[in-house]
Amino acid sequence: MYCKFIGKCSESTSCDRVIDVGSEWRTFSNDKATKDPSRVGDSQNPLLSDGDLSTMIGKGTGAASFDEFGNSKYQNRRTMSSSDRAMMNAFKEITTMADRINLPRNIVDRTNNLFKQVYEQKSLKGRANDAIASACLYIACRQEGVPRTFKEICAVSRISKKEIGRCFKLILKALETSVDLITTGDFMSRFCSNLCLPKQVQMAATHIARKAVELDLVPGRSPISVAAAAIYMASQASAEKRTQKEIGDIAGVADVTIRQSYRLIYPRAPDLFPTDFKFDTPVDKLPQL
Amino acid sequence: MDQNNSLPPYAQGLASPQGAMTPGIPIFSPMMPYGTGLTPQPIQNTNSLSILEEQQRQQQQQQQQQQQQQQQQQQQQQQAAVAAVQQSTSQQATQGPSGQTPQLFHSQTLTTAPLPGTTPLYPSPMTPMTPITPATPASESSGIVPQLQNIVSTVNLGCKLDLKTIALRARNAEYNPKRFAAVIMRIREPRTTALIFSSGKMVCTGAKSEEQSRLAARKYARVVQKLGFPAKFLDFKIQNMVGSCDVKFPIRLEGLVLTHQQFSSYEPELFPGLIYRMIKPRIVLLIFVSGKVVLTGAKVRAEIYEAFENIYPILKGFRKTT
Numbered sequence: 001m002y003c004k005f006i007g008k009c010s011e012s013t014s015c016d017r018v019i020d021v022g023s024e025w026r027t028f029s030n031d032k033a034t035k036d037p038s039r040v041g042d043s044q045n046p047l048l049s050d051g052d053l054s055t056m057i058g059k060g061t062g063a064a065s066f067d068e069f070g071n072s073k074y075q076n077r078r079t080m081s082s083s084d085r086a087m088m089n090a091f092k093e094i095t096t097m098a099d100r101i102n103l104p105r106n107i108v109d110r111t112n113n114l115f116k117q118v119y120e121q122k123s124l125k126g127r128a129n130d131a132i133a134s135a136c137l138y139i140a141c142r143q144e145g146v147p148r149t150f151k152e153i154c155a156v157s158r159i160s161k162k163e164i165g166r167c168f169k170l171i172l173k174a175l176e177t178s179v180d181l182i183t184t185g186d187f188m189s190r191f192c193s194n195l196c197l198p199k200q201v202q203m204a205a206t207h208i209a210r211k212a213v214e215l216d217l218v219p220g221r222s223p224i225s226v227a228a229a230a231i232y233m234a235s236q237a238s239a240e241k242r243t244q245k246e247i248g249d250i251a252g253v254a255d256v257t258i259r260q261s262y263r264l265i266y267p268r269a270p271d272l273f274p275t276d277f278k279f280d281t282p283v284d285k286l287p288q289l
Numbered sequence: 290m291d292q293n294n295s296l297p298p299y300a301q302g303l304a305s306p307q308g309a310m311t312p313g314i315p316i317f318s319p320m321m322p323y324g325t326g327l328t329p330q331p332i333q334n335t336n337s338l339s340i341l342e343e344q345q346r347q348q349q350q351q352q353q354q355q356q357q358q359q360q361q362q363q364q365q366q367q368q369a370a371v372a373a374v375q376q377s378t379s380q381q382a383t384q385g386p387s388g389q390t391p392q393l394f395h396s397q398t399l400t401t402a403p404l405p406g407t408t409p410l411y412p413s414p415m416t417p418m419t420p421i422t423p424a425t426p427a428s429e430s431s432g433i434v435p436q437l438q439n440i441v442s443t444v445n446l447g448c449k450l451d452l453k454t455i456a457l458r459a460r461n462a463e464y465n466p467k468r469f470a471a472v473i474m475r476i477r478e479p480r481t482t483a484l485i486f487s488s489g490k491m492v493c494t495g496a497k498s499e500e501q502s503r504l505a506a507r508k509y510a511r512v513v514q515k516l517g518f519p520a521k522f523l524d525f526k527i528q529n530m531v532g533s534c535d536v537k538f539p540i541r542l543e544g545l546v547l548t549h550q551q552f553s554s555y556e557p558e559l560f561p562g563l564i565y566r567m568i569k570p571r572i573v574l575l576i577f578v579s580g581k582v583v584l585t586g587a588k589v590r591a592e593i594y595e596a597f598e599n600i601y602p603i604l605k606g607f608r609k610t611t
Contacts, residue, residue: 150558165559178550181543182557216611219539220578222557 048091048112049084087119090133097137100156101148110140114175123174127167131159135167142179147186149224151252184209184227187251191231194250197240200278205234208272212265215272221261228253229261233269236287239280259289431601435532435584435593439495440502443528446489446510447521455485458516474509481505485513489520499527499590531585532593536601538580539609545576549603565600572596576604 059065060072067073091112098108114136118124124132134157141148154161172178185206192202209230212218218226228251235242244255244262251258265272270283452472456464462474471484481495481502491509496502503525514520542563546555555563562583565574570592575583582600587593 165556168556169554172554181546181555216609219609220561222561224558 045112048116049088086129087116090115090119090129093130094133094137097134097153097156101152103137103141107137107140107144107146110143111136114139114171117175118171121174124167124170127170128159128163130157131163131167132171133157134159134164135171138164138168139171139177139179142182145186147182149187149252182223184213184223184230187224187227188231191227191247191250195231195235195242195246197231197235197242198238201231201234201238201240204238204274204277205231207274208233208265211272212268215268217268218261218264221264224251225253225257225261226265227251228258229265230272232258232262233265233272233286237273237277237279237281237283241281262289430598431536433534433536433597433601435534435582435597437497437530437532437590437593439529439531440497440499440527441492441494441529442496442502442506442526443490443492444506444510444525445521445523446485446491446513446518447523448489448519450485450487450489450513450518452485452487455513455516459512474512476505476508476512479505483509485509499530502527527588529585530587530590530593531583532587532597533581533583534597536580536582536604538605539578540576540580540604541607541609542576542578544607545603567596567599570595574600576600580604 057074060074065073094111094115095108098111111133115133118132118136134153137157138148138150138153141153150161150164153164157164159167188202188206188209192205197205205227209223209227212226212230213223218229228247231251232242232244232247235247244258247253248255248258266286266288269286273279273283452464452466455472455474456462459472459474461476462472464472469484471486474483474485475481476483479496479501481493483494483506484492491506493502493506493509496505506525507522510520510522542555545563545565546553549565552567553563553565562575562577565576567574571586572584572592573586574596575585582597582604584593584596587596
């Protein structure tokens with residue numbers, strides 16, 4: 001064993017200042033259900049909070065911990081890590097938001113990291129922490145390659161889209177990062193599964209949207225609107241038809257917007273479909289509106 | 290004709306009343322000056338317009354020269370060496386009154402211009418050329434002049450005002466203290482709106498040129514004066530100028546945001562245009578797919594022109610080919 005005090009390998013018996021820095025191996029609890037019986041501290045992340053060496057004293061269980069009126073004698077369970085109370089709150093909020101839309105742990109971790117960086121920089125100190133947290137969540141989704149629309153983040157947050165957008169731009173400036181531009185393909189799988197559309201339709205819609213952007217049929221239109229119009233066209237050509245309203249609800253786009261983008265791609269419909277697509281409704285019978 | 294651009298072509302006397310143009314920075318190094326007849330000139334501008342007129346004059350003179358050059362070709366070449374020395378010294382001395390400068394340029398370009406048909410991209414080595422602006426290829430200028438759409442200015446009337454009496458007695462004035470703590474007054478000529486605060490400060494918006502803004506502010510001050518307040522006209526300052534123009538071709542915004550990441554912000558979900566924050570001059574440009582460009586944040590007209598000349602070659606590089 002390497003003794004760091006005397007600087008060379010030694011046996012544990014020869015150096016009496018050897019400290020074993022491994023985990024606590026003794027356990028006194030009886031239940032075998034604990035995942036990590038040798039852990040003595042909380043498993044919270046020391047990377048994010050300022051070292052997590054505080055101790056929480058739990059509620060007493062025996063009779064001695066209650067005074068005569070039934071109130072617990074030791075009431076202090078709070079005010080630990082007061083320096084980063086707000087940050088802990090924000091992490092909790094981020095976890096809640098991510099949970100609502102089933103975001104994986106890696107995105108949540110990335111969001112926490114971003115929030116910590118922004119919080120420590122203090123350049124956005126005046127902004128609501130929830131707004132910063134929502135914007136960090138949006139950026140994390142973008143950075144992981146699975147962007148969520150602002151409206152989707154809005155749906156799980158109490159902050160308005162405008163404020164999230166503002167904070168988003170401020171955070172990008174503060175952290176001096178940038179994010180990739182969104183594309184139509186980023187949203188296809190999510191929107192199509194929410195609409196219960198089969199894989200064939202999803203692939204067709206992806207192809208339609210990509211071709212429409214390549215042929216520059218929809219200049220200046222938001223990729224979300226183009227994606228929604230492509231899904232509409234693909235679903236209308238297949239057996240699984242969806243109305244504009246349904247697609248608009250899922251995508252967060254107004255149905256008039258879908259109509260506008262659909263009108264732009266409709267003239268070139270035969271060119272946009274993939275070659276191996278099985279038409280339930282032929283191209284010339286697609287709805288024209 | 291290039292010598293015109295390597296030094297400030299406008300002397301102190303030509304600076305706009307609102308403060309000097311950014312000193313030492315020439316209006317861009319274009320081969321063709323502004324105002325080539327394609328651009329409608331603003332209505333009644335005294336000072337900043339004279340630069341355009343001057344360059345128009347210079348251009349006409351150059352056209353005359355080129356006809357004469359065919360006859361005096363060899364003489365010019367001999368005098369080139371002599372004139373180059375004169376030119377560098379006289380350029381530094383040309384801070385004088387505006388009236389002289391066109392003539393000086395005229396004589397210089399006569400003697401030092403090279404063979405017709407070959408426009409030199411850069412002036413002779415003697416000439417001090419200080420490219421402060423980002424390196425743009427020495428191509429023609431756009432020939433497009435941004436039109437001013439809005440000017441915001443402030444002025445201090447120098448006395449406390451009673452907004453209630455102003456609102457009651459003045460025409461076209463609205464005052465809702467619960468909503469906003471100022472009187473909103475409008476006049477028809479020039480079509481502008483003013484916010485008049487009880488401290489005596491006033492904001493005037495909606496004018497299309499610096500002179501119109503000043504005139505409108507004076508009219509509002511007059512109205513306030515007629516209502517019985519000892520209004521003065523202190524510290525008139527233009528705070529913001531907005532201009533717009535059209536480059537007449539569609540633009541690939543995705544390409545632009547990729548290459549100019551540190552200046553651009555393009556979020557189609559938030560706004561359909563690309564927001565380009567130019568550092569020098571400090572102007573924000575909104576660039577749209579259709580080719581329309583809005584420039585804002587300028588304190589003087591030249592900043593708008595300069596920013597547009599800076600962005601034009603970049604936009605040309607991202608022209609949509611289909």
